[in-house]
Amino acid sequence: MARRHELTDAAWTRVEPLLPSQPRQGRRRLNHRTVLNGILWKLTTRAPWRDLP
DSSP: OOOOOOHHHHHHEEEGGGOOOOOSSOOOOOOOOHHHHHHHHHHHHHOOGGGGG
């Protein structure tokens, strides 16, 4: 179950194919779902970017 400002599982299954895959070389990226949840939290709460969890 998703919390208040997070993507639901149904929304994530629709968005996930649109995101780039992990690079084969170099540093691995952060989890895309975590990043999107942080952006949604920021946009819905109108908090400053420095307050991102």
